[in-house]
Amino acid sequence: MKILKYKTSYAIVFLFALITVFAGCKKDFLDRQSQGEYDQDNYPYPEGSGPYDQFINGAYAVLRSYNVTVMPFVTVASIRSDDADKGSTPADGGDQIQMDNFSITASNGVANAFWIGHYDMINKCNFVLERVAKDPNLNTPEGLKLGARAEARFLRAYAYFMLVRSYGAVPLVDTVITKTAAEANIPQSAAPLVYQFIESDLIFAAANLPATYDSKFVGRATRGAALGLLAKVYLYQSKWASAMSAANLVMTSGQYDLSTAYSKIFNEEGENSKESIFEVQATATASNPTIYGSQYTSVQGIRGTGQWDLGWGFNVPSTSLESAFEANDPRKARSILYAGGTSLYGEAIPAGLPNPRYNNKVYTNPARRSQIGNRFGWWNNVRLLRYADVVLMYAEAANELGGADNTTKALAALNSVRVRAREGNNTILPAITTTVQADLKEAIRRERRVELAMEHERFFDIVRWGIAADVLQAQGKNFVKGKHELLPIPQIQIDLSKGVLKQNNYY
Template identity: 70%
Template sequence: MKLLNKITRNCALMLALTGGLAMSSCQKDFLDRQAQGSYDQNNYPYPGGSGPYDEFLNGAYASLRSYDVTVMPFVAAVSIRSDDADKGSTPADGPDALQMDNLNVLPSNGMTNALWLGHFDLIGKANYVIDRIENDPNPLTPAPLKVEAEAQARFLRAYSYFMMVRLFGRVPLIDKITTGSASESNIPQSGPAQLYPFIEADLQFAAANLPASYDAKFIGKITSGAANGLLTKVLLTQKKYAAAMSTASAVMSSGQYSLSVPYNTIFNEEGENSKESILEVQATADAANPTNNGSQHAQVQGVRGTGAWDLGWGFNVPSTSLEAAYEPNDPRKTRTILYSGGTTIFGEAVPAGLPNPRYNQKVYTNPVKRASVGNRGGWWMNVRLLRYADVVLMYAEAATEVGGAANITSALNALNTVRARARGGNAAILPNVVTADQETLRQAIRRERRVEMGMEYDRFFDLVRWGIAAQQLQAQGKNFVVGKHELLPIPQAQIDLSKGTLTQNPGY
């Protein structure tokens, strides 16, 4: 079974975003990890950075690419749980992923434990960067370098905590180095009322102290636009609509991003780090290192077949519900869903009779690149975590909820710019939305988010924050229980390590 074998055996060498240095991180077991936060100069990843904090920042950045943070556990929790996707692969493969799909996740589920460990690992690394800055023994380190490094670390910490509060609801709030793991540190759980102000403060600091862009050699480093974009999502999740309008406007008026990139191009290798990209996890591979410097994000979702069509594990496949959500002739459907027996975006004939009728075409790799690397797994594919169209649609949503004629007009304009890009100059499809009714516009924006961002990891969280998760998921045969299935269970392994300090979520 591909998933079970590769979870326990794969090793991923992860390339630092800013320094080009790599380390080995073999994944033998979910519990066989460095204790979160217990890093020092001798065991921290990526020694030898060029700046005073680069070696530590690079290690924190690398965690974004880790298996636990943006690969299979992430894909299962944020996509397979939704109505956009089904588990895929083969019926016997991936029982933990099947639990996610069926919303019967047990506290013993290995993926929930991986998510917990991976995100607290990132939090620990970010806290170590901040500690190094605060206790820098060199009095000559320029203050601007300190502030910028702290801003990057605080963004990474905020990103991790935002994921954790949406996944688990209540988690230990750790803002300094600990001597053991998060679960063993006797720190009780904090809930959303404590976590969200902490996340907001970190992102506000990052937005105020990061540059709008970097030199090309530092591609992928976090910018003020990324901080404001993620902050918009944090605020929208809390229904702070006026504030979300403001932060989204800051991104839209920055001049750094645009909808000029054709939808067909965004997800290709040549579309990486384009004007559409706000937060993108960097990965790379070449013939010398076909798997060692990248991410398995594309591989776990790649077409599952035989011979030349054995491109991946075949998980996270588009659902019939997503397939039916597109308007007639919407080009985004073709770019998102790859059909068994159909044709790829590169003109290849896909064999019929594959294990699944549909696959995620947004992670499909260029055959020319596969040949040049000598690998079919797509380890070189970047992970898109935040796109400009997402921010534009969040602005439209926030403006709609604030209401008033002027805001409704602004929301319509934002929504229709996304539709205009999607139609690609074809006036016969995707006409502009025209309405003055708030509820009609609200529903139009929700539909647009789904098809614009199909298979891009926001659908489950969107359904929960809109309060319609039960309605939508039950309609797809998922037994969603209100008050339980909005969250995952706290991993039993972590409750055990905490000796009862951590308590379980309701219903589990």
């Protein structure tokens, strides 16, 4: 496996590249239109949408790209945590080895690819905003303009949120860069200013996005997605009252609930369920098995031979995660797939695979593999924000605010997630009853870990809680406090900026 050592300047990736795709596909839960895709029947834009969709879809297409939600994402957000180990084979993936054991250098290819991918997405969002602002058609309804701006600003906010919590201070770019490299050479803004920018985008998006779309637009950003992400942005800044309020708006919207069984959320038929607030849409057909999909599942699939060659085998559950689950918690089996065990579909998994455990949340239906004629799961959506995540954010914020009423609300939210998890078996996962703030804090943190296992939140959680050094050093990782909370600014970007970009501490 090879990660390219990109030499592209972040200024260069701001150049607009519009991708228009045409493909017909059977419309069912296994075979649907993905974000960033048009077919011959609905181009230039589907009925009920607007003239900016072809540009918005350019941003959605980047969202499912390799650099944004595939290997760099898995490496940055999961392999660095105590939930996961690198996986694959011992010598495979030099950049991943650096991330796993915190020997990260400024020349790490994954860190550079992650940077490039998100700035590419930001530029496409800025292009949408520019296109709306300069639209010469005086007859374009104002509602369509507001909707397009809101969608672009939501996607831009997501990209900046991933950048700021990964690198800290980053350049803030809110216009399309089409001029000289010198004009595109923008210095970093401090993290608080980046968060302020993100909040502004999400507040606008929440005010102007619809609560739902027609089924033909499944997966597009909604008001609930903007509010849910805003709650998380507030949480990362310890703005507890604002986080609780934003999460509560999602919880009282009537659009989401915990009715989807945990065992079903991650199956193909569980995509875009009542649990889903925002997920990257991917699709595949026998004639187009990869082009409209995502390689997210492939890079984590079982690494074996023959029919058990399901992927690259990266990002495998750790023994630390394995031990974090309470006795008989059904979420453990849904999160960890064991070599020598049995799959969700009754298949005997061979022993002696390169790793003893794999991410069971990306395991694919063998019938679907046969239908597509592809083993690598390019049709699987990527879950970026789930309802249970928002409920647990609400619980955390309420507990941090303190007081009897907020403690009651925190317990109710926390226990609602546990009720769903126990799947009707009242002998397991007993209700949390403590009203001691510190104890309840630890219970909520444990619940976030097991509920969101292998879903790319754990590293960022332990960093924002200030416990990353203790947790990761206890696992034998070479984590240095004050350094490894952030990635290095890619050295090639510093060089191309001629020193305008400044390196993070101790790299």
